[in-house]
Amino acid sequence: MEEISVCEALIALLGIEKVLVPGSTGYNTSLSSYFSPQAAAVLPACFVTPQTVVDVSTLVKILTSSENGGPHDFAVRGGGHTWFANANSAPGAVTIDMRGLNSIEFSADKSSVSVGAGATWDLIYDKLDPLGLSVAGGRVAGVGVGGLTLGGGISYFGPREGLTCNQAISFEIVLADGSVVEANEKQNADLWWGLRGGSNNFGIVTRINFRTFEQRSLLWSTLTLNPLTEPFEGETPPFYKPILELPTISNALATTITASMSTLAQNSVALQKPQAARYMTATTTFIPTEAMIRATYDAFNSSFSLLEGVAGLMWAANIEPLGVLNLLLKLHYGPVSQKKIIVPNTPLPPQIYKRGGADTNALGLTKQESSLAICLISPAWSDAAHDEQVYSAARSLMSDIEEKAKKLGVYDPYIYLDYAAPWQDVIKGYGEENVKMLQALRKRVDPVGVFTRMVKGGFKIPEES
Template sequence: MDIDTTLSPVLPGKILFPNSEHYDTSNNSYFTLFENDLRPAAIAQPTKNAEVHTLLKILKPLAEKHQIQVAVRGTGHTPIAGSANTADGVTIDLRGLKGIRLSEDKSLVEIGVGETWGSVYEELEKHGLTTAGGRVGRVGVGGLVLGGGLSLYSTRRGFACDSVTEFEVVLASGEVVRASQDENAGLWRALKGGLNNFGIVTSFKMRTFASGDIWGGIAYYMPDTFGDLVKATVDFVDNESDEDTHIMSSAGYGFGHQVVTCCMYQTKGVENAASLQRFTSLPSQIKEHGSLRSSTHIDFCNELSKFTKDGVRSFYATLTIRPDVSLMLAVHQAWQGTLDSLKDAEGFIFSLGFFPLTKALLQNSQDAGGNAIDIDPNDGPLLIVLINPTWDSPSDDERIYAGVESLLGKCRAIASAKELLHRYIFTNYAYFKDDVFRGYSDSSLAVLRKTSKEFDSHGFFQNVVSGGFKLCTSG
């Protein structure tokens, strides 16, 4: 098949081919080098949903006959090779689908999937508003919402996807539909955490609310404070009732040194609120490096953006546990052992994070209409554990993947032995070999499969579109 003669006439000027500057710029702009290394035969760059419709009408029959592979890219923050790019096929790049539009009463914002959370917050702040989207400003909006996502406001408002009131979706047939609680409700719920198994989301609407100053930032501590931080974190998730607080507790290694951190936020702007004093009063705080202050939502999300950059060798792995001090210390000890075996890798950076899913977060998620994730609030509180290596040399790829995969297995075994391992796998951080849908409830998984048959009867997005975690392979 001649892709040039097939696609160029219907999207003139919006199809990029190898050996051109624009192609190279686009293809080298993913978060990880693993995605950059894939070289599609063409990159399609639609700027409106009608063009996505046209692309699917042309590519679907060809892909189903195995004449072409298709991948769909949002802003490209997934670290997994092949999740948002394809070798020798056609990558549909959605970054041109821009737009941030407030409803007349300003209670909702419609967001094009080509935006980042930073661009959304920047526009909303002009109106004294914000929304419960991603915590890192440079991350794209679409993939985070389809995976569930967490927000600085999650304790009160649930997962980021729980603030979505409507999706605009291009189905495999090319039909453009709306999905909300009142229209195509099954699809609406499935897209909230169901990933790229149902269609191409081109825009979505989210609830807005007044934005005021937030108090918080990042506190740094000496490495020997980790045990105290773990105790404070468990106390927070077990006992804290302030739904306007959000924390992330971590241990990290980089540039030959270890450090312990806590990112903390009181979203009503209460300075050193009682809910956070268990963290601000910890010993061995390195105050000259800390950033605790009063500031705006966009400022804090831009601060977190500085900890990542594009074009790196990096990936995520995760598990979910019930909060327990001895378990968290055992996980940290296993992480230390892996660190000792890998820290001689060139440019090696390694982090271990604990991110709360409080009972309030899970209850507020359910009260917002539910989602594909379907965690019973009675399962809470929980902690998402994030393992994240970054390094420089391809010669270290094999041993770092093997080391972290072994660590992930050890952590799950430790948690399972203590009967503290939860089924959920946070999809935004999932390791590429994980079966994330086995972490969803049986009833939710059955509904997702039913919804897929209703809206994508031939399984185009599961069997033909590459990348991501697929319903059809779960179990």
């Protein structure tokens, strides 16, 4: 059966309002809602927009059926924030757009919140902020709940509460056979563990229950731009005053605010507006010794030569250390000059991957006792003709940083899924023991390998050797 015929069959079964075909307003709106132009350039045969878990179950049964020329490849998207092509859309096939499953419901005592996996974090904060509550969720409006949680999840509340995935009390998930199951600490506990970092390898998550906590105070936030040569001195508030007392490059860009999570999430969008440029990310992990931070800067500085002629480029390496200050190194190629700056940002102490139990997720950080730094490459540029040049430079820079980390004895194989590039072997970085456990889990819940072989996107569990 041709894929377009699958879309026609879905229209007959689910209704034209839930199946968006090329040329329709809904189809074009779905394309324009992706974060990066690279993702938006992928053209599925149709988008399907389920509104209930029953819709999702029906879709999986149809797409995996051997009848009518099946089974058929498909993809699943939530917030659509993953940047690379085919990460959350299936070219010429069916893409399931989960954003219709965006309900937000509280438990009777408001100690937890049940969230549709297609919701975005700003929608959750809009509901929680007026109640003086919050969750350890994403930092940017528009980022999907499902994708961030299944990848681990870094939060402003991480130092106090831990990773986002460790706040997930329970998952509702549609498996490869279309069945709907609940996964929590007592029921399908192996699946609950695997979903905490295991990406889209086991099914389609339709709902997640998160633990809530009181957050009646506003959050304090600051952005300053500082020259590379200044030392860190002084304090105010006790921990942040050294940053504020540094001379800034531009007072107009130095801002200090107290705001709700809703406001902070919306403000973060201004730093990287959807489809305003071409984007990518790649990441690695190391112990942030002084020597390693200096080595990262040296590698970053050396990478400039690979980027000559790239139009509208902002070249950035962001170090998110677990225990010291964030450093954001940037290079702008403009018509007049180049600029290099460091931006100190939010500290993330090592508790971020320990709170909630490092052994209750698949990330493989159980035995790690050192503070870790996640190093993120996050460039932006204007012309698709320079895509491969930027990707190549990013791979080279990542390789250089990793080589330096290994020589200094501070390299860690963990790769943060939500920042990873498509060429990175994320799941392998969770460690051999966890990979074997994930393989066993996949064999139990998806013995045919639907979500490994048929479902586009995500970071797949390695095949058994």
